[in-house]
Amino acid sequence: MSFLEVKNLRKRFGDIEVLKGIDFSLKKGEVLSIIGSSGGGKTTLLRCLNFLETANEGEIIIGDKTVFCANGTEKPTVSLEAQLSFGLVFQQFNLFPQYSVIDNLMLAPKLRAKSQKGKIDQKTLDAIREQAEQLLATVGLTEKANAYPCQLSGGQQQRVAIARALMLSPDILCFDEPTSALDPELTGEVLRVIKSLKDSERTMIIVTHEMEFARNVSDRVIFIADGLIEEEGTPEEIFLHPKKEKTKLFLSGGHSEI
Amino acid sequence: MELFLEVCSKLANGFITSFLLFALTLIFALPLGLLMSFCTMSKKPYLRVPMKLIVWVLRGTPLMLQIFAIFYLPGLLDLFIWPQINTGWLWLDTTFTTRFIAALVAFVINYAAYFSEIYRGGIESISKGQYEAGQVLGLTKRQVFFKIVLLQVVKRIIPPMSNEIITLIKDTSLANTIAVYELIYQAKEFMTVEGLIWPLFLAGGFYLLFVGLLTIIFGKIEKKLDYFKA
Numbered sequence A: 001m002s003f004l005e006v007k008n009l010r011k012r013f014g015d016i017e018v019l020k021g022i023d024f025s026l027k028k029g030e031v032l033s034i035i036g037s038s039g040g041g042k043t044t045l046l047r048c049l050n051f052l053e054t055a056n057e058g059e060i061i062i063g064d065k066t067v068f069c070a071n072g073t074e075k076p077t078v079s080l081e082a083q084l085s086f087g088l089v090f091q092q093f094n095l096f097p098q099y100s101v102i103d104n105l106m107l108a109p110k111l112r113a114k115s116q117k118g119k120i121d122q123k124t125l126d127a128i129r130e131q132a133e134q135l136l137a138t139v140g141l142t143e144k145a146n147a148y149p150c151q152l153s154g155g156q157q158q159r160v161a162i163a164r165a166l167m168l169s170p171d172i173l174c175f176d177e178p179t180s181a182l183d184p185e186l187t188g189e190v191l192r193v194i195k196s197l198k199d200s201e202r203t204m205i206i207v208t209h210e211m212e213f214a215r216n217v218s219d220r221v222i223f224i225a226d227g228l229i230e231e232e233g234t235p236e237e238i239f240l241h242p243k244k245e246k247t248k249l250f251l252s253g254g255h256s257e258i
Numbered sequence B: 001m002e003l004f005l006e007v008c009s010k011l012a013n014g015f016i017t018s019f020l021l022f023a024l025t026l027i028f029a030l031p032l033g034l035l036m037s038f039c040t041m042s043k044k045p046y047l048r049v050p051m052k053l054i055v056w057v058l059r060g061t062p063l064m065l066q067i068f069a070i071f072y073l074p075g076l077l078d079l080f081i082w083p084q085i086n087t088g089w090l091w092l093d094t095t096f097t098t099r100f101i102a103a104l105v106a107f108v109i110n111y112a113a114y115f116s117e118i119y120r121g122g123i124e125s126i127s128k129g130q131y132e133a134g135q136v137l138g139l140t141k142r143q144v145f146f147k148i149v150l151l152q153v154v155k156r157i158i159p160p161m162s163n164e165i166i167t168l169i170k171d172t173s174l175a176n177t178i179a180v181y182e183l184i185y186q187a188k189e190f191m192t193v194e195g196l197i198w199p200l201f202l203a204g205g206f207y208l209l210f211v212g213l214l215t216i217i218f219g220k221i222e223k224k225l226d227y228f229k230a
Helices: A042-049 A080-085 A101-117 A122-138 A154-166 A184-196 A211-217 A235-240 A245-251 B002-041 B045-060 B063-080 B096-124 B128-136 B141-178 B183-194 B198-227
Strands: A004-013 A016-026 A031-035 A057-062 A065-071 A086-089 A172-176 A203-207 A220-225 A228-233
Touching: A004 A042, A016 A042, A016 A220, A016 A228, A031 A042, A031 A211, A042 A172, A042 A203, A057 A080, A065 A080, A080 A086, A086 A154, A086 B128, A101 A122, A101 A154, A101 B141, A122 A154, A154 A184, A184 A211, A211 A235, A220 A235, A220 A245, A228 A235, A228 A245, A235 A245, B002 B045, B002 B096, B002 B141, B002 B183, B002 B198, B045 B096, B063 B096, B063 B141, B096 B141, B128 B141, B141 B183, B141 B198, B183 B198
Parallel strands: A031 A203, A031 A220, A086 A172, A172 A203
Antiparallel strands: A004 A016, A004 A057, A057 A065, A220 A228
C-alpha cells in the first residue's frame, strides 16, 4: 500500500504551466530520485510538495489523509501538520546565520514546544538538546555544535541542514539538488550522509543531477521533462534500459547541464 | 572664569533638553519606523499607497517646516475651522512642555519616515531562503520575522542607521525655531544678549563629544554582531 500519493498535480506561473499533471506514489521507506533537465519542473514539484508553492490543482495524500487538495478555484489552506509531514533540504542550505549549529537544530522544536504548552520546561529542553546532539552525531558534526554557519564549509553546512530537517521527524524528507551548490570534493560527504539515512521508516525524495548517486541510493526513479513524468521505474529500468527517446537522450548527455 | 562656568552650566542645561529630544525621538521613531516599513511593503494597497505618500511628504519637505506645521496647525485649525469653539491660539503662547512636545512629534514622524526606508532596505535584502527555511520548519510568519529575520536586518542596517542617528542629534537644534531651549538656543542667547560668539562654538564641542560617544557605541554594537555573517 502506498504511503504517499500525488495525484494530478498542476502548477502554473502566469501563462506558463510548469507542472502539467504529475501522478506518482511511494511506499514507506522508499527513496525516490527525480531527474531531468533544468527547467523541467523537478524543483517546482518539490516546492509544491513542501507547500512553498501552492499547486493550482491536484491532491497530496499521506497514509489515508488528504493533506492537500486543490481544484483550481479557491486557494487551499495547508495545516501545520501537513507542513510538518514534509521536511526539505535546500540547495543553498539556508541555515540561520545568527544561530550556532546546535541552535539551528533546536530553534524550530523549541518554538513548537513553546507554542504547544505556552512555555518550555527544562525536561523538554533537555530532550530537544539530546535529540539535536544525536542527529549531529549522525551527520558527523558533533564537534561543530557550537560553531556558527559562517565557520563551516559548504558540505558541513549542508549536513547541518539535513540534521535540522530531521529534528521534526518529517514523514517524507525532500532534498532539492543538495549538492549542486557544493564544490565537487565536498559532494561526497553529503551524499554519504544522505545514503546513511536510508532505512525502512524514512521516505525520501531527492531531486538530483548526480546520476551515479541516484542509481545507487534510490528504489525508484522518475524522469521529468516539460512538466510531465516521462518515464518511471527502478534505477535499473531507467538507467540501463530506458524506453523513451527523451530519457535516452538525457542520460546520454544530450541535455547536458551546463 | 565665572562667565565660562555660567556658559557651561547653561549649555549643559540646553544639552539635557537636546538629549531628551534625541532619546525620546529614538524611543518612538524606531518602532514607528518599523511599522511604517511594514505598511510600505504591504500587499494591501490601502496600507501601502497612503504610507508611501506620507513617507514622500515627510522626506520631501524640510524638517523645520514640519516643526512649524505641527506647532502652529492646531492653533490655526482652532481659529479658522472651529471658530465657534475658539479657545484662542491654543499652542502659540503656551508652556515649554507643549513646545517641546510639538518638536518631539515632528521629529518622531520625520525620523520614522527615514527609518522606515532603512528598515525596508534591510528587510528586502534578506534572502527568500531564510523565510522558506522557517516555513518548512513549521514556524509562523511572526516567528520567522522575530526569531530569524530581525537580527539579520539589524546587523545590516546598523551603518545607515548610525548615520541617521548621528544626524538626529544635530537636527535637534532645529527645535530652537519654536523656542525649545535646547543647546543652540542657549548658546544663541549669549550671542544676542551679551554679544558673545564663543559659546556657540563651545556648543559645537558638545555635539562633537556626543557624536564621538555615539560612534564608539555603534562600533561596539557592530563588533558584537560580528560573530555571524548575514
